[in-house]
Amino acid sequence: MNLVLGALLTALAVGALSAVAGLFLPRDVRPAVVGVGVAVSGASAVVAGAAAMTGQAAALVLPDLLPLAGVLVTVDALGGVFLAVTGGVAVAVGIYGIGYCRQHGLDARGVQAVLPLFVAAMMLVPVAASVGTFLLCWELMALTSLLLVIAEHRSRPAVAQAGRWYAVMTHLGMVAILIGLLVFAAHAVDGSFAALRLAAPGLSPAVAGLVFVATGIGFGSKAGIVPLHAWLPRAHPEAPSNVSALMSAAMVNLGVYGIVRVGFDLLGGARDGAAGWWWLLVLGLGAVSAIYGILQAAIGTNLKRLLGYSTTENMGLVLVGVGAAGMFATSGDVTLAGLAMAAALLHLVNHAAFKTLLFQSAGSVLAATGRRDLDDLGGLRAGMPGTTAAFGLGALAASALPPGAAFVSEWLLLQALIHGLPAAGVSAAIVMPLAVAAVALTAGLAVATFVKAFGIGFLARPRSPQAEHATESPASMLAGMGIAAAACIGLAVLPTLVLPTIGAVAGASVGATDPVQIDGMTIRLVGVAGALSPLMLTIALVVGLVAALAGVRVLATRRAARAARLWDCGAGPLSARMEYTATSFAEPLQRVFDDVVRAEQDVDVTHHDESRYLVQLVEYRRRVPDRIERKLYEPVLAVMAAWGRAGRRLAPGSVHRYLGYGFYALCGLLIVLVVTR
Amino acid sequence: MGILLQLLIVVGLSPLLTGMMRQIRARLEGRAGAGIGQPWRDLRKLMRKRPIAPHGTTEVFRIAPLVLVATCLVVAAAAPFVTTASVLDPVADLFAVVALLTLGTVALALAGIDTGTAFGGMGASREATIIALVEPTLLVAIFALSVPVGSTNLGAIVTSTLNDPAQVFSPVSLLAAVALIVVIVAETGRLPVDNPSTHLELTMVHEAMVLEYSGPDLAMVELASSMRLTVFLGLLANLFLPWGIATTGQPLLVAAAVLAFVVKVALLGACLAVGEVFLAKLRLFRVPELLAGSFVLGLLAVGASFFLA
Amino acid sequence: MQIRHVDAGSCNGCEVEIGAAFGPVYDAERYGARLVASPRHADALLVTGVVTRNMAAPLRRTFEAVPDPKLVVAVGDCARNCGVFAGAYGVAGAVRDVVPVDLEVPGCPPRPEAIVDAVRKLTGR
């Protein structure tokens, strides 16, 4: 029994115990115990994942736990990455949850019992090593997350609707995965992943393609990839914030995990050239999701919805990396494939860190003000400095600017794409520039988005009494944010610590050696020219800052600052209604991208009764409908509704007719038998 | 040594560049002009004024000018302006440089929002929009430049151009150059995207964000904006016309390199100023057309890099 | 030297002259003076016209908004001593009744040379 297995089992056991605790402990201690339990199990999961990444493998077989295949668990390096990420998120969210659940009325028995189960399920998915086990864990994860999403359905009706969307889509995805894996397993001796690996080379391209696409649909919808993203911007805002953090930072990753595991590992998509179009598809969808997600985020005003769309964006970027890795691997350039995959995995880790932080701080804003619309927020710096600092840090990390976490991973991604140009023929020659442009546009829009989210949401003057009287959240929540913030800073300044390990894992997944090597504090790419030193960059910035400050101190002759009112053009004092709101901030972008987003807006002006030249009231309304959703989902829903109505006609309520149906069916069967005999 | 030299040059000469451009405009408009040294005199005067702390502003407002200056300083130190042998070589990556300069703009935009005045928010919103549209063009143009070299490291690009001067006269670098010029004009807030000497708030972009600054803070902002201009022009000059840059630390070479750098930047600045006299400001919502055009040029440059030659 | 121009209730005669003073012909800018958009950037206020009741408070606020050390120039007879509007209803008084004045430019309207001369006194060039 080695370290990996021990840590993993500890994690699961602690999770189960805290679930039981959540069920039976009295209300006042419940959140604390469960939170600590989740954190502890997360921590041991991190240990297990880290150990697995460094090469220790572990396997566990429980043949009798389940009928048919039994339970098969294997921890390998790839699974280790996702295990560790899930664990890390769990640590932060667990601590955060202690305070959050208490003051948010989430200390009910059900929620507290399900939360640890959800975390445990997410830890099990990346280590499941047989089709049966995998599907079981996946379904467990889906169900528990669903229960948590609808936790607050009593307080807000919107929650129920979001829950419905989530339930339907996640289970359709489940069905797709089921089909894919079963078709795959039908060609193998049994359902274990090892058997599938053996069977993969024997598959015909058509079957392999079917498996990849079918599973890809399921995993893609879990990762919130356009056009299967519809559930994400609904479920994430409506779920309790600690749950949204778990879903957005840990659960969506598992969609990517599924694609990588099935595509590269099981199907060996990196090996045969026939799989080229899979990865082109993945890359294309990734790019589209990235741009579409960040565009919706850039013009959105609902803080949590904005963060949800940003999740779609980041998963899109990750998939761009994965797709590029696949393309390079199939065209034979393995080192570059390793680089792209490393970029994807690193970005995934970064996203987990800063998205946890962002959702946590959004949650404490929600808890303090009860407002989630940026147009009602602002001026939170005065009331809740800790949360403001946390969100600012997360925003910096998310907007891919140095010294932020995402900057490093996006730099890696761009390097991979740029050097990919000579690599792979015509397709690459056309795809890579577009991919670079897409990533670049995403980066630019992300900057605008997070300037809006942080500036409008937290700085300037409060736009509502709730925001004005907001008070800082309890210590436990701040502690949770602190953990996530520390992770963000660490990943931003010292990615050199984690990158070699991740790089090795990525390289192994596409059959390459380490794509990056570290000398001192510099990241050097292997095989292609390219070097970056985040630490040196940060130090240089700090030095520059100090130098500038010193310059001012030395040269400025008059030191004492005089307080003065804001310059209001000499008119009366400025009121909060004169400020720019999130809507007005995003208006230029909305105008520029109007062909894409098609915002519905109308302005009606009510005039005075005396004279129609005097305006009494100007009313501006704007809706930004999700166009993809409107074009894609509403027809389907309409058709299904029509079927439902048709079906209703069969059931008028007369018992005789129901009995009659049975009778006719029986006769029909007998006739068929006679005929076929 | 090289770093300090570059810092000194950029910090010392950037206000003079601004002064020179104002002087050229004045002369072309038939005025005498205030003289090249005027920006330095203004900075000195601003430094002597008593700072003002407007009510309701947070640390962001106070730190932003420093961040702005710091980003420019880092770029000025890292980029190969005078010598290609830089200690900060791992920072002198084109993406990193672009991201750093964007960071400065973001800090200023946040400061603009932080004041809570309508104009500050307006400027920030416009600036953010322009950043979002400029980024793709910039990165694609960088892509085009990096393709023949196989690296995005500034030093590498410059040296390879030195070794193979023919690169400069390929359609790749010509298209990329046009794209970059448009982008730089947008990034540094010059005509026709933004009018640095406007008094009408409704037409402001950069000015609107700094309306609230005064005294030393304003001095920082002014210095930083002229440093940004210098840095961008310097990058443009050395990416396409790197001749004269010192590849070794020999004092004589370095002196020549300093001279060459100053001349190049001055010439580019002069061209920009002359151009501005004949240009009118674009409507804000015509700017995307301009940027889309330069984006297409960048993309074509990438295309040219693989389908020509 | 940055200058913020405030129209406290002028007949726009002085504005025309100020425009001329900063135009190509007289070019006050050659002496290092620039009109700026915000009093925060300014070192001196160029106040024209009598101070009307509506403009008294804004003028005071503008004066407060200028960082120290600061100067105020009253341009035109109205600004110095209400000129032809003396005693008219709605007139709060001359500029010096509202904010401390450091320099006065006589004339109704003052000739651009006079304004340029005042500017040169300020910039010392």
Next chain:
Amino acid sequence: MSEALYGQLLNIAAGALLLTAVLILWRRELASIIDVFALQGLALATLVGLIALQEGSAELAVVAVGVLVLRAGVLPWLLRRALAGAGQTRRETRPLVNVVSSLLAAAALTLLAYAVSQPLVALDPSPATHAIPVGMAVVLIGFFVLVTRRLALSQLVGFLLMDNGITAVGFLTTAGIGVIVELGISLDVLLVVLVLQILKTRIREAFGDTDIDDLRELHD
């Protein structure tokens, strides 16, 4: 002239061809569109002239001069006259596809042209054939202009753009389609232009405007 230098210059000429095509999409003023078109004629003539120099064939040189005269001289002159006659419609104010999207479309078309002309290039890789995608791109962009612009004049420019592209491709593929062919092409282009111009004046006399959309009224 050395091979490398030849390739270099050829590439620049091709780049100029592409750049001018994009500029025609970019600009709104009909006058400047025509100027850009004249520049493109110049670039095309340079291209042909370079090939002529490389081949050392006097025949091609003659063709180059012909191209120069026709594409950079006569046609722009005709267009300017048409514009002078056109009255107040001096700007392509509202094309069917707005400028931004048509620029992006141009980029897409260029990539498409590159993709489709790969086999041609693969036949015999030489500096000349490497520039074929540019010619293709110009053809496609010209067609795009023809489709999306409203004013008859700018559609005419689109048509001429296509023709420039075709000529470029022709010369780049088979270094030198004979003088006769080129003359034939040029002549019928000239004819087309004249005919269109006459038609245009007729249309304007009939409807007072040359917004092609108004012709729908004839249909219903």
